[in-house]
Amino acid sequence: MKNIKIKQIKALLKAMEKEDYDKASQALDEIIATRDDNLLEQVEQIAQNLHDTLEQFGADSMLLQHTKHGLPDATERLEYVIETTEEASNKTLSAAENAIALLETLESHVTDDSQKELIGKAQSEVTEIMMAQSFQDLTGQVLNRVIMLVTSLEQSLMELINKSGIHIDDIPDPSDSEEERKAQEMKGIGPNVTKSSQQNAVNSQDEVDDLLGDLGI
Template sequence: MTFATQIDKQQVQALLEALEQDDRSQASHLLDELTKIREGELHQQLRVLTQNLHQTLDDLDLDTPILLHAKHDLPDITERLRYVIDETQTASEKTLGSAENALSFLEQLESILSEGMTEESRKDGKPLIEQCSSELTNIMLAQSYQDLTGQVLNRVILIVTALEESLRELIQRSKHEFHAIPDKHVDEMQRKQQEAHGVGPNVTAKSKQDAVESQDDVDDLLDDLGI
């Protein structure tokens, strides 16, 4: 959907002339007029857009996919993602607990063996080795979270893809050109603010563009600065 502007060439020319002649009050007056026209246009555009959206929503049947998604799948997604966070946290804690125990058993074994290999040390060492091996098995078992969370995440991907499809359809039904939606623009200041707060791991192809690939890249970068 496009809107013709009501601003005409003469008005812009008059503004340019006023600016060239350094007639500030005239320039400011003309600029106000142009802004007024533009604001009026924006309001009109908004009105049309809202009407369209209302109409589109009115036209939707209650079993339209987007409505079903909104009611059933979206809350579902949040629940599923929370499950993934909980499961990974639990698995991580189990793994760390077992690894810490195993390290401590090895430490005890090391101190027993440092006194030489005797019948006594053999007897004391054996249960430590058994406990250590049981902790390693626990670590292995804790990795089963990957299967469970993988399944849940795959399901989330399916729902999000379907939702994206429905939204696209909704946009088209409200008579908008999907490809005419402008690119998301982040200005320098916003980018800096986001980066200062932290943007997390650079997962998407786009976010990888300005990111280092490895610790070696970081080291090279800092080397150049003498750090």
């Protein structure tokens, strides 16, 4: 790589001292040309590094599969968690409100002070349940922000995949052995947490009994 030399600067200064503007202009042009050469070489190096990075990116099959399958799956799971927890929270709040109304009705028919005291304690406990459920809104907001971050990451990776010359449809699906390995890793971690994974799940005790009956148990 060429560098601006001291003698080029000295030649510029000497020409300016002698008021030889032609030589000064020539010396300045040489300095600018040297600087432009350095800048061009740096840009070329950056471009080459970017090209190499995109090639390595395209060769990383695990990263490609995570981008095509893993991140969308994670988003779906988070959305399902929000949906189910919100549904459970609404049911709990509705039941708590009904319980409060029943306790108030019961209190109006009770004259014994000790029984009224017990009803008051029950009302306080139900109110605590309702207060606890109010945190569902905060949990949902946090999870929604996580979903936004995951979605943004997915979009950025998809752009890099396109720039690397790979079409998303060309990325293979996980092999059967890979899916089996993931299924083994997920055992014991929790229940089915996506709508699609619920399709083959039993939904009631009657279905469980029928399933056991089919197995001869």
